[in-house]
Amino acid sequence: MVGDGGTFLPPSIEAAWGLRERPSKGPKPGLTLDRIVDAAVSLASAEGLDAVSMGRVAKELGASTMSLYRYVSAKSELYVLMMEAATGAPPGLFPAGTAWREAMEAWAWALREVYHRNLWMLRVPVSGPPATPNLVAWWEKALVALADTGLDAGAKISVTLLVSGYVRNDALVMADLASVVAAGGDSEEVLARYARTLRRLADPARYPEVARMLDDGVMDVADEPEVEFRFGLARILDGVAVHVDGIAS
Numbered sequence: 001m002v003g004d005g006g007t008f009l010p011p012s013i014e015a016a017w018g019l020r021e022r023p024s025k026g027p028k029p030g031l032t033l034d035r036i037v038d039a040a041v042s043l044a045s046a047e048g049l050d051a052v053s054m055g056r057v058a059k060e061l062g063a064s065t066m067s068l069y070r071y072v073s074a075k076s077e078l079y080v081l082m083m084e085a086a087t088g089a090p091p092g093l094f095p096a097g098t099a100w101r102e103a104m105e106a107w108a109w110a111l112r113e114v115y116h117r118n119l120w121m122l123r124v125p126v127s128g129p130p131a132t133p134n135l136v137a138w139w140e141k142a143l144v145a146l147a148d149t150g151l152d153a154g155a156k157i158s159v160t161l162l163v164s165g166y167v168r169n170d171a172l173v174m175a176d177l178a179s180v181v182a183a184g185g186d187s188e189e190v191l192a193r194y195a196r197t198l199r200r201l202a203d204p205a206r207y208p209e210v211a212r213m214l215d216d217g218v219m220d221v222a223d224e225p226e227v228e229f230r231f232g233l234a235r236i237l238d239g240v241a242v243h244v245d246g247i248a249s
Helices: 011-016 033-047 054-061 075-087 100-117 119-123 133-145 153-182 187-201 208-215 225-248
Strands: none
Touching: 011 075, 033 054, 033 075, 054 075, 075 100, 075 119, 075 133, 100 119, 100 133, 100 153, 100 225, 119 153, 133 153, 153 187, 153 225, 187 208
C-alpha cells in the first residue's frame, strides 16, 4: 500500500512525516497508530523481535488482527515505525564548533546507547536508507559533525556508514552475549571455556599465533565492553583523520 503524499512511501510512514493525518478513530475505540507501535516496542523489549506479529500486537491491545491493518499494512512497515519510535530524536550531543572527531565520538556513543537499550533493533532486517524523521535526524547529526572536514558528500556518507556499522556490530556482539546470560550462562565462563577448548584443538605448529595469544591469557578474562568499543572507535577515527589531514594538505 502506497500513500498519496507523492513519496511512494506507505501511508503510516507519510504520517510520521506529517504528510497525512494519522488515523485516530478505528473500529475499536482508543486504537491509534501510536498505541500499536508502542505495544509492538514493548513486546520486542520484553520478549524479542520474534514475539512481534500483527496478531500478537492486536491481542495485547484487545483488538482484532484485521483492525490493525487500517493503520499499518504489513509487519515490515510496523518494524520501521518501531525503529523510529525507539530510536527517538538525537540528543544535543555537541555544540556548534565542536571538532569533528569529538563530535563523531559523541554521536557514536549516543547511538550505541540507543542500541543497547533496544537490542531487538539488531534483528530488524535493514531494508534501505533512513526513511523516517528521527532516523534521518541522526543521519543529519553525523553530517553536521563532518561538515568542516573538507570531505565531499560521498565521503561523509561513507564515514557515517563506517562508524554506524561499527556501532551496530558492537551492539550485536553485546546482544549475543546477553542471550548467553539469559540462557543461564555467564559471559566470563563462556569465554574461559572457549579458551580451554581452543587450547586442546589448536595445534601450535599449525596455528602458532593463536597459540601465542592463548598463552598470553588474553582469552581468559573478558575486557570491559566500553574499553573494547573505545579502542575500535578510536582506530576508525584515526583512519578518517589521516584522510581528512590529507585533504587539508
